[in-house]
Amino acid sequence: MSTSTVSVNDAVVAAPAQTCDADLAEHPSIFDLVPGYGPGASEGDVMPDPVVRPGQLPAAYQRMSDDELHARIRAAKETLGSRLVILGHFYQRDEVVQYADFVGDSFQLANAALTRPEAETIVFCGVHFMAETADILARPEQRVILPNLAAGCSMADMADEDSVETAWEQLMAAYADEHLTDADGREIASVVPVTYMNSSAALKAFCGRHGGIVCTSSNAATVLEWAFERGQRVLFFPDQHLGRNTAKAMGIPLEQMPMVNARKPGLGLSSEELAQARVLLWPGFCSVHKRFTVAQIDKARADHPGCKVIVHPESPMPVVDAADAAGSTDAIKKFVAASSPGDVIAIGTEINMVNRLAAQYPDRTIFCLDPVICPCSTMYRIHPGYLAWTLDGLVEGEVRNEIVVDDATAADAKVALERMLAALPKDA
Template sequence: MPAVNLNLLPRPEIDPSVDHEIQAIVSGALVGETCNTDLAAGPWNFDERPGYGPGSSMGDVIPTGAPRQGELPLEYREASEEELDARIRAAKETLGDRLVVLGHFYQREEVVRHADYVGDSFQLANAALEHPDAEAIVFCGVHFMAETADMLSGPEQSVILPNLAAGCSMADMADIDQVEECWEQLEEVYGDMDAQDADGLVPVIPVTYMNSSAAIKGFVGRHGGIVCTSSNARTVLEWAFERGRRVLFFPDQHLGRNTAKAMGVPLERMPMWNPRQPLGGSSEEALADARVILWHGFCSVHRRFSVDQISQARAEHPGVRVIVHPECPMEVVDAADEAGSTDYIRRAIEDAAEPTTFAIGTEVNLVQRLAAQNPQHEIFCLDPVVCPCSTMYRIHPGYLAWVLERLVAGEVVNRIEVAADVAEPARVALQRMLAAKPPAGRVEKSGVPA
């Protein structure tokens, strides 16, 4: 599915702003709960501190050397929402076709309203491809997404991340040194990783989720592997099983487990690889029998959802339709009615012919936006605690106004560039993903039978 052109969407009458809700909860104007009251503060208050910022990823340990954002000029920190909105619109009008602004589904509403396209990470990378004449691509997402856009865009185009501190804790759970070490240990178990057996299969095909660094995508490209998204994970695993005896899947264990389980792979043939333990914490026997080796990574947003939340939703809303993202734990996916990508969730709601009550297990900014855009339905987030993705939340209208006004002044700031020796093999893995298309008529729903 292509990214959505926001200009074609009706303006919602319901306020979809998570920021407004958090501000009201913290001030006492609204009864509710947020996971961290610091979410009401500007993200520039946390730019100089190591960490992912307040929110769902605040407990995750950020790697040493992770990018940090320099100080945002005072005029942007002190500007009102209305002033920033006007300045962003004026800068966009001045830049015209020289600029394309991309906004991820999980971005705060105050940023998404300025995006030319909104979608998941890969949809937005494709949207960038549709604008080869744009001089600047401003990616309102997180670091790995901007890296992918840089690798798929033209060399003369600048890809800009408004806040360099907007990383991804899941992507950081598999760094290149750990993955290289894992591969070396697997070679000791399986032998020559390029040698085909009697069926023409190599021992392992590496598969990385789109939510990974450019370095990891480059590793996969060099070793005959492929990239996947949450919307095509089943097709990619089928591709990999046609070429390898087993798959090394990283960094998200839950997407790998849910997808492979739906394809009939037994749980006992999906050992976990913990990079901090010899052989990942498994035995040689378990690895020899493995079909999918799962990396010990996860999404802090989707790990918040639980079976108890689903039970409560069903008790309070008889007939509720529960849809969760396949990054949720297996027991949550099993308890839900459906599991699918962010775009699958969006389309399921939009395609519902009759007024329906939906309980959604994914990032709250998307859930509230869908509720505002589809007032004929009752739509709510499974997690009653308002807790947005902490790293997505680092992108604030102040940063967007700053990078755009610097572009108007002829200066490119916060450019994301991937080194050629990494980008070349990473593009190979991305092109393999592009070529791996689901069979005609099949709509993939990760974690439930397709």
């Protein structure tokens, strides 16, 4: 196996028996039958309405042994050769990510897809918004496949196009009398929309139409600087925690970061709050990262004096403030790589990535802050059965689970995504 972003250790680290959902121990084929986002989903997940349940994995693939599924995946990869590229997110399960040609965070994978123009098909082992992004950035003749269409994102569902449009209209009305210029006399916007990568193609298109941009956790600081060069304020959605943590690190006080509520008149804000706002936050969150607490950090330090703590910036602000460092999945990987043998590192991010790092660095003690194991439940929906089924389809000339963004949406979204790709992370 060869990967371009990270070398994946084939060893499987056994997870503690305690999980946030007993269904995690069941066969993966049952996931399509579970209401909601599947095993591991937090009670805080916001359900889409109506709940959409894609088709179940064909019974023949449910009955196959693990050995047969893996043999089919290997055979299909060999047959398809350079016509296929498989992308795997850091949070993907080991038995799937081992087949990825590129492994990384959302920023890295968005770039990685562009490096294989000869590939006819991009198979994205991630979640729906990632596959949408790949389709938008791919060449017209390339196809993008999401092995399991049920692999969505609860955070992405927390900001829908209608609600964002409603909030935008209210903001434009609130700031209608402003006429702002920069030091050179050039007009600047009252508000610049910034959407996190964890959002639908429609919201990325919204940002493209309104002079905005997409960000990832890797380049959020660069993106906010870009936005403030062009506007007085930022509307940041859907993740409140990434927006708050990034803006706070840039020196913006909390009183200038109010949370909007699109369901309330005036977005639930007073005229004074609207006037002094610099970053308008959307009330979204990641169910996995919301679980991390300061108490967990305190316990890690009590149990392991001198341990280092790093968390993802989707974690709540008090957790980020209490940690030794915070950063994207790639930054977490680099943090561990820069550590020394014997170091003890507590990590606040998704368990599959933590376990993979622990296997990759056996001379260090690496563990997840949250003692209750909660994987990204939507990433967890992609397993070898779905990967084998979609790859077999390609060998047979059938494209299964293709993700297609309509041309109009893709055109606007691509504007915002290309701005994102140009906004390099600080440590790049």
